[in-house]
Amino acid sequence: MPxxxxxxxxxxxxxxxxxxxLALASPEEINVLGITAVAGNVPxxxxxxxxxxxxxxxxxxxxPVFAGCDAPIARKLVTAEHVHGKTGLDGPTLPDPVMPLCExxxxxxxxxxxxxxxxxxxxxxxxxxLTNIATAIQRAPDIVERVQEIVLMGGAYFEVxxxxxxxxxxxxxxxxxxxxVFKSGIKITVMPLDVTHKVLVTPERVKAMRDQxxxxxxxxxxxxxxxxxxxxxxYGSAGAPLHDPCVTAYLIxxxxxxxxxxxxxxxTQSELTLGMxxxxxxxxxxxxxxxxxxxxxDAQGFFDLLTERLARL
Ligand code: BDR
Ligand code: CA
Numbered sequence: 001m002p003x004x005x006x007x008x009x010x011x012x013x014x015x016x017x018x019x020x021x022l023a024l025a026s027p028e029e030i031n032v033l034g035i036t037a038v039a040g041n042v043p044x045x046x047x048x049x050x051x052x053x054x055x056x057x058x059x060x061x062x063x064p065v066f067a068g069c070d071a072p073i074a075r076k077l078v079t080a081e082h083v084h085g086k087t088g089l090d091g092p093t094l095p096d097p098v099m100p101l102c103e104x105x106x107x108x109x110x111x112x113x114x115x116x117x118x119x120x121x122x123x124x125x126x127x128x129x130l131t132n133i134a135t136a137i138q139r140a141p142d143i144v145e146r147v148q149e150i151v152l153m154g155g156a157y158f159e160v161x162x163x164x165x166x167x168x169x170x171x172x173x174x175x176x177x178x179x180x181v182f183k184s185g186i187k188i189t190v191m192p193l194d195v196t197h198k199v200l201v202t203p204e205r206v207k208a209m210r211d212q213x214x215x216x217x218x219x220x221x222x223x224x225x226x227x228x229x230x231x232x233x234x235y236g237s238a239g240a241p242l243h244d245p246c247v248t249a250y251l252i253x254x255x256x257x258x259x260x261x262x263x264x265x266x267x268t269q270s271e272l273t274l275g276m277x278x279x280x281x282x283x284x285x286x287x288x289x290x291x292x293x294x295x296x297x298d299a300q301g302f303f304d305l306l307t308e309r310l311a312r313l
C-alpha cells in the first residue's frame with residue numbers, strides 16, 4: 001500500500017488526539033503533511049494548542065500546525081466541554097507546547113498544499129466541524145478535482161444523534177459547511193456514530209493500553225479515563241466510544257470497516273433536526289450516492305492496531 005499524504009483537520013479533543021497519535025505512529029502508511037485546527041470541541045485557541053501538545057507528546061515537533069476558522073460559517077459556535085473538559089484534553093497532565101504555531105491560516109495551507117502537490121495525491125481527514133474544509137472549497141473550487149479523498153468522522157444513521165436527538169456533534173456545529181462538503185463531488189468516506197459507537201473502550205482495552213507502559217499510552221489511557229465517565233453514564237455501556245481514530249485506522253487497515261455507498265444529505269433548515277445526516281441506507285430514493293457511509297467495524301482489530309501503534313511512539 002503506498003504511503004498516503006494527508007492533512008488532519010481537527011478540534012482536539014481526546015479522541016482527536018488518539019487519531020493524530022495513530023497517524024503519527026504509522027509512517028509506513030501515512031505521511032502527515034500538516035495539522036489544521038478548527039473550533040469545535042473547545043474554541044480555536046485551545047484546539048490549536050492541543051494539536052501542538054499532541055505532536056509534542058508523540059515527539060513529532062516537525063509536523064506543521066495551523067489555526068483555521070474560529071466559528072462556523074453561518075452560526076454561533078457550539079462546544080463540548082461537558083464531554084472533553086475545560087481544556088478539551090482533560091485527563092493527563094501534559095506540558096504547554098513549545099513548538100510554534102505556523103503563521104499561515106489553515107485554510108490557505110489546505111488550498112496551497114492541494115494546489116502544489118500532484119493532483120489526486122492528498123487525503124483530507126476532518127475530525128471536527130467541517131468549517132475549514134468547506135471554506136477552502138468555497139474560496140478555491142479548483143481544489144475539488146485535486147483531492148484524492150475525504151475520510152471524515154461525522155454523522156449517523158442508525159445511531160441518529162449525540163449532541164441532539166437527531167444530529168452528531170461535528171455535523172451539527174456547522175451544517176452549512178457539511179452541506180458544502182457533501183455536495184462537493186469529492187470522494188467521501190464517512191465514519192458515523194454507527195461505527196464509532198461499536199468502538200468501545202472497555203476496561204480490558206484501557207488496561208491493554210496501560211500495559212504498554214509508555215508515556216504516550218499512559219497519557220492516552222488517562223484521556224480515555226476522563227471522557228469515558230461522560231459516555232458510560234450517558235449510554236450505560238461497558239466503555240465510551242472512540243470516534244476519531246476510526247478515520248486514521250481506516251487509512252492503515254481499511255479492511256476493518258464495511259459500509260455502503262449511498263446518498264447523504266445534510267439538514268440545514270429544521271431547528272428540530274438541524275445537522276441530521278439523512279443517509280439513504282436502504283436505497284429508497286433515486287438520489288445519487290455521494291459517500292461511502294460505514295456501518296460496521298472489527299472493534300477488537302481496531303483496538304489491537306491502536307494499542308500496537310501508540311506503543312511505538
Ligand atoms: C465527534 O464530536 C467530538 O466531540 C469528537 O471529537 C468527535 O469528533 C463525535 O460526535
Ligand atoms: Ca473531533
